[in-house]
Amino acid sequence: MRCEVVAIGTELLLGQIVDTNSSWIGQHLAEAGIDSFHQVKVGDNHDRLVETLRQALERADAVICCGGLGPTHDDITREAIAEVMGVPLELDDEAAMRIEAMFSSRGRSMPMNNLRQAEVPRGAARIPEQPGTAPGLICPVGDKVLYAVPGVPHEMHEMMRGTILADLRRRAGKETAVIRSRTLRTWGQSESGLAEQLGGRIAELDRSRHATIAFLASGWEGLKVRITAKAASEEEAVAILDDEVAVVEGLLGDIVFSTNDEPMEVVVLDLLRRAGATMGVAESFTGGLVASRLTEHAGASDVFRGGVVCYTSDVKHDVLGVPEGPVVSEETVLAMAEGACRVLGVDVAVATTGVAGPDRLEGVPVGTVWLATCVGGEARAFTVRMPGDRERVRQFSVITVLDALRRRLLER
Amino acid sequence: MRCEVVAIGTELLLGQIVDTNSSWIGQHLAEAGIDSFHQVKVGDNHDRLVETLRQALERADAVICCGGLGPTHDDITREAIAEVMGVPLELDDEAAMRIEAMFSSRGRSMPMNNLRQAEVPRGAARIPEQPGTAPGLICPVGDKVLYAVPGVPHEMHEMMRGTILADLRRRAGKETAVIRSRTLRTWGQSESGLAEQLGGRIAELDRSRHATIAFLASGWEGLKVRITAKAASEEEAVAILDDEVAVVEGLLGDIVFSTNDEPMEVVVLDLLRRAGATMGVAESFTGGLVASRLTEHAGASDVFRGGVVCYTSDVKHDVLGVPEGPVVSEETVLAMAEGACRVLGVDVAVATTGVAGPDRLEGVPVGTVWLATCVGGEARAFTVRMPGDRERVRQFSVITVLDALRRRLLER
Numbered sequence: 127m128r129c130e131v132v133a134i135g136t137e138l139l140l141g142q143i144v145d146t147n148s149s150w151i152g153q154h155l156a157e158a159g160i161d162s163f164h165q166v167k168v169g170d171n172h173d174r175l176v177e178t179l180r181q182a183l184e185r186a187d188a189v190i191c192c193g194g195l196g197p198t199h200d201d202i203t204r205e206a207i208a209e210v211m212g213v214p215l216e217l218d219d220e221a222a223m224r225i226e227a228m229f230s231s232r233g234r235s236m237p238m239n240n241l242r243q244a245e246v247p248r249g250a251a252r253i254p255e256q257p258g259t260a261p262g263l264i265c266p267v268g269d270k271v272l273y274a275v276p277g278v279p280h281e282m283h284e285m286m287r288g289t290i291l292a293d294l295r296r297r298a299g300k301e302t303a304v305i306r307s308r309t310l311r312t313w314g315q316s317e318s319g320l321a322e323q324l325g326g327r328i329a330e331l332d333r334s335r336h337a338t339i340a341f342l343a344s345g346w347e348g349l350k351v352r353i354t355a356k357a358a359s360e361e362e363a364v365a366i367l368d369d370e371v372a373v374v375e376g377l378l379g380d381i382v383f384s385t386n387d388e389p390m391e392v393v394v395l396d397l398l399r400r401a402g403a404t405m406g407v408a409e410s411f412t413g414g415l416v417a418s419r420l421t422e423h424a425g426a427s428d429v430f431r432g433g434v435v436c437y438t439s440d441v442k443h444d445v446l447g448v449p450e451g452p453v454v455s456e457e458t459v460l461a462m463a464e465g466a467c468r469v470l471g472v473d474v475a476v477a478t479t480g481v482a483g484p485d486r487l488e489g490v491p492v493g494t495v496w497l498a499t500c501v502g503g504e505a506r507a508f509t510v511r512m513p514g515d516r517e518r519v520r521q522f523s524v525i526t527v528l529d530a531l532r533r534r535l536l537e538r
Numbered sequence: 539m540r541c542e543v544v545a546i547g548t549e550l551l552l553g554q555i556v557d558t559n560s561s562w563i564g565q566h567l568a569e570a571g572i573d574s575f576h577q578v579k580v581g582d583n584h585d586r587l588v589e590t591l592r593q594a595l596e597r598a599d600a601v602i603c604c605g606g607l608g609p610t611h612d613d614i615t616r617e618a619i620a621e622v623m624g625v626p627l628e629l630d631d632e633a634a635m636r637i638e639a640m641f642s643s644r645g646r647s648m649p650m651n652n653l654r655q656a657e658v659p660r661g662a663a664r665i666p667e668q669p670g671t672a673p674g675l676i677c678p679v680g681d682k683v684l685y686a687v688p689g690v691p692h693e694m695h696e697m698m699r700g701t702i703l704a705d706l707r708r709r710a711g712k713e714t715a716v717i718r719s720r721t722l723r724t725w726g727q728s729e730s731g732l733a734e735q736l737g738g739r740i741a742e743l744d745r746s747r748h749a750t751i752a753f754l755a756s757g758w759e760g761l762k763v764r765i766t767a768k769a770a771s772e773e774e775a776v777a778i779l780d781d782e783v784a785v786v787e788g789l790l791g792d793i794v795f796s797t798n799d800e801p802m803e804v805v806v807l808d809l810l811r812r813a814g815a816t817m818g819v820a821e822s823f824t825g826g827l828v829a830s831r832l833t834e835h836a837g838a839s840d841v842f843r844g845g846v847v848c849y850t851s852d853v854k855h856d857v858l859g860v861p862e863g864p865v866v867s868e869e870t871v872l873a874m875a876e877g878a879c880r881v882l883g884v885d886v887a888v889a890t891t892g893v894a895g896p897d898r899l900e901g902v903p904v905g906t907v908w909l910a911t912c913v914g915g916e917a918r919a920f921t922v923r924m925p926g927d928r929e930r931v932r933q934f935s936v937i938t939v940l941d942a943l944r945r946r947l948l949e950r
Contacts, residue, residue, distance in 0.1 A: 141565030153553030165579040318651040413833025414826030421825025432853035441844035
């Protein structure tokens with residue numbers, strides 16, 4: 127069973143709106159075990175839309191087209207589908223009544239424009255769910271099917287969940303498989319390095335076809351390893367994933383910081399919570415990024431008490447008691463971490479100092495950072511040369527210092 | 539001149555990643571006056587990719603394909619393009635050297651995998667910009683052209699801006715019109731409120747067709763008003779925009795904080811720089827978000843000295859000298875702002891305390907925030923009830939407190 131997605135709207139091509147609908151549909155098709163090999167964006171142009179729909183129907187058993195069901199002149203999906211089906215549009219009285227009711231329920235009278243939304247290609251069925259004024263359509267084309275849903279996300283979601291996914295599964299019969307994924311997150315190894323460590327396993331999976339492994343470099347979210355299994359049942363897919371996650375984690379070792387797609391700061395907060403420890407930060411060039419990342423998460427307050435952003439030397443000295451000396455150095459970052467524990471009254475702290483760029487600082491090249499962790503009164507520092515621009519140097523430093531803390535907490 | 543976009547990656551079809559690259563490319567093609575009528579997503583499958591590229595080349599004069607240039611087994615764009623061109627892949631020594639240099643500059647040795655990235659279809663040219671390990675490619679196919687760029691956004695952006703857009707314009711010759719936009723940013727008025735204030739002007743423009751006005755609600759980037767002009771020449775477009783920006787700013791008044799698409803914190807940093815004032819922050823529930831936002835920008839250190847993240851009452855009391863009492867209150871936020879000025883030795887400070895959620899705090903409902911500014915020793919506080927979830931409450935509080943500081947600085 128193959129299903130293509132056609133997202134309709136010139137504003138999508140112009141990049142005025144990002145097409146998140148296709149992604150949402152693609153994800154839900156995958157979870158239903160339905161293949162989707164092409165997804166197309168096309169503008170509000172009748173001929174190109176007709177051509178695109180015909181082509182999609184040639185390649186696939188089903189097509190979901192999203193958008194262009196509104197009341198205005200540039201909403202042309204209904205006409206295009208009618209042409210593809212080779213039938214006329216007919217006014218659907220019940221649809222018209224529904225739309226009218228929707229307006230009157232808001233104490234407004236229906237603009238005549240909206241009657242266009244009640245026009246349905248002959249032979250098409252309306253999708254029962256209709257949260258807005260636009261009816262969704264199920265349009266048979268020979269032995270294939272074309273679904274039309276509105277571009278308004280929540281209206282589309284309701285129709286997909288309520289009718290379309292089930293209809294697709296029914297049409298697919300027993301051939302549908304269940305597809306499930308698990309994502310491991312790693313830090314400390316390059317994408318190609320991971321590929322080498324997992325090369326043998328990937329080759330085995332290419333033969334056995336039990337599962338697939340994909341890498342997703344995701345900046346300071348970590349380097350993700352996504353394992354996807356296709357199976358006859360939920361249970362089978364989950365069992366395959368459990369085994370495969372264990373294999374991959376075994377091959378990669380402690381660079382895996384989450385087997386459940388959790389961000390680094392959540393992993394660290396959980397480790398500290400279990401240890402009953404409190405945490406603080408001292409940040410120079412990351413300028414509050416570590417603290418803001420930790421406090422994104424509700425419940426951080428169980429563990430995280432606060433931080434000092436010491437962007438200038440004076441603040442390092444006055445607030446944290448950092449001795450005079452070069453700012454980007456081991457001495458400074460160690461004193462910052464110890465100062466944070468003392469001033470904030472916490473058991474554990476991390477500290478960052480470095481050169482985010484664009485210019486050198488005190489002759490130190492851009493990307494040079496010193497990071498420290500202080501656990502149970504013992505501070506340890508290390509230096510890294512970060513690649514990339516200011517934003518990436520800052521972000522990579524955040525996950526790197528939190529990863530260092532994670533490793534120290536696991537040691538104990 | 540027609541240019542199609544092909545986004546490559548099974549993770550895009552599965553909805554594991556939203557394809558923002560095509561939108562970005564579409565927007566920049568539009569601004570360059572180049573038509574883009576189809577944008578396609580296709581997975582990491584050799585045959586389907588080859589077929590998709592051939593089809594795109596039939597319909598368009600140029601194709602930009604994005605993604606699949608990485609070092610791993612599922613990066614197949616190079617092979618597919620070579621097949622479309624009917625040529626073999628050849629190792630490009632300079633590309634190989636570049637990649638090797640990139641690794642050694644980080645003190646790492648290059649995994650052999652990465653050599654795959656240096657394989658180039660015979661007859662293809664490398665794009666000079668190469669911020670990462672993946673070289674971008676310009677591949678002639680008959681009298682048409684196929685560009686290959688990495689899926690990593692910042693690498694793709696650099697190649698588009700540096701080479702591809704100019705190359706496309708050159709190929710298009712004089713047939714392209716110039717489309718230019720200017721974006722104003724506002725804070726403190728709803729989208730529909732803006733639409734009312736600008737309704738008359740928008741109606742005039744619908745008649746005169748000089749320019750178009752679009753609203754883009756952009757979270758804590760502010761509510762953007764984008765003015766777009768299409769003209770025969772750069773000069774003409776810029777002249778239209780200058781006039782229109784003046785008109786719109788006149789209609790909207792001081793809710794406009796930038797006429798040049800600058801973020802709020804950049805505007806505030808510039809005002810402080812001109813006033814020769816230093817700044818600090820005291821943050822409770824925003825947890826470092828104000829500081830990290832300010833320090834995103836190189837040169838913030840002229841003005842920004844540091845901050846205290848006082849996530850718990852103890853830190854508020856011990857570090858900032860905030861008296862005991864309810865945490866989300868006028869007294870507390872005023873004491874935090876004054877404390878920040880004193881402890882950090884700065885002329886100006888902002889402070890935030892509030893309930894980000896998901897749960898009430900001390901009986902105070904989620905979304906209740908107290909914000910303060912302290913300028914020249916005089917602290918002022920105000921309270922707001924923020925809509926939305928934890929993330930939005932935190933982000934809206936950041937831009938709201940910075941906007942309050944902006945208004946105070948403009949008063950003087």
